[in-house]
Amino acid sequence: MIKLYGVKPSNYYSLAKAILLEKGLAFEEVPTPPSQNEGFLQKSPMGKMPAIEVDGVYISETLAIASWAERAQPEPPLLPPVPVDAAKVIELCCHLKLDVELVARRVLPAAFFGATASDEVLATTEADLDKGMKAVARLFQGSPYAAGDSFTIADL
Numbered sequence: 001m002i003k004l005y006g007v008k009p010s011n012y013y014s015l016a017k018a019i020l021l022e023k024g025l026a027f028e029e030v031p032t033p034p035s036q037n038e039g040f041l042q043k044s045p046m047g048k049m050p051a052i053e054v055d056g057v058y059i060s061e062t063l064a065i066a067s068w069a070e071r072a073q074p075e076p077p078l079l080p081p082v083p084v085d086a087a088k089v090i091e092l093c094c095h096l097k098l099d100v101e102l103v104a105r106r107v108l109p110a111a112f113f114g115a116t117a118s119d120e121v122l123a124t125t126e127a128d129l130d131k132g133m134k135a136v137a138r139l140f141q142g143s144p145y146a147a148g149d150s151f152t153i154a155d156l
C-alpha cells in the first residue's frame with residue numbers, strides 16, 4: 001500500500017493526493033508535519049511535505065511523484081502521449097511552481113498569518129509575480145496543455 005506523508009493544509013500535499021486519486025491508486029494518508037527530524041529527512045531530504053512511500057522507497061517532490069504515478073499507473077494519462085506536448089505540460093508546471101507559487105509564498109505569512117512583510121519584500125514579490133504570471137499567460141495562449149480537452153498535471 002502506498003503511503004502519503006504530509007498534512008492537509010499543504011497545497012503540495014493536496015496536489016500529490018489529487019494525483020493518486022486521479023490515478024485510482026490505493027493509498028494511506030499518514031499525517032506528518034514537515035520536519036528537520038532525521039526520520040522525516042529520510043522520507044523527504046528537505047523536510048518538506050509531501051512524500052510518498054512505494055515498496056519501502058520514499059519519493060519527495062510533487063513532480064517526481066507525478067512522474068512515478070504516470071509510469072506506475074498509465075491510465076488515465078495526466079500527460080499527453082506526444083513527447084513534445086508532455087514536455088510543454090511539465091514546462092507549464094515548472095513555471096507555475098517556481099515563478100508563481102514559490103514567489104507568492106514569500107508573502108503568505110503576511111497575507112494569512114498576521115506576519116508583516118517589509119515594503120521591499122512586497123515590492124520585489126509584486127514585480128517577480130507579475131513576471132511569473134506573464135510567463136504563465138504566454139504559455140496558456142492557445143495552449144492545449146492546461147484547461148484544454150484533456151486533463152493534465154498542469155491542471156492540477
Ligand SMILES: N[C@@H](CCC(=O)N[C@@H](CS)C(=O)NCC(=O)O)C(=O)O
Nearest residue numbers: 010011012034048049050061062063
Ligand atoms: N517543491 C516541493 C515543495 C513542497 C513544499 O514547499 N511543501 C511545503 C508545504 S506546502 C513544506 O513542507 N514547507 C515546510 C518547510 O519548508 O519546511 C514539491 O513540489 O513537493
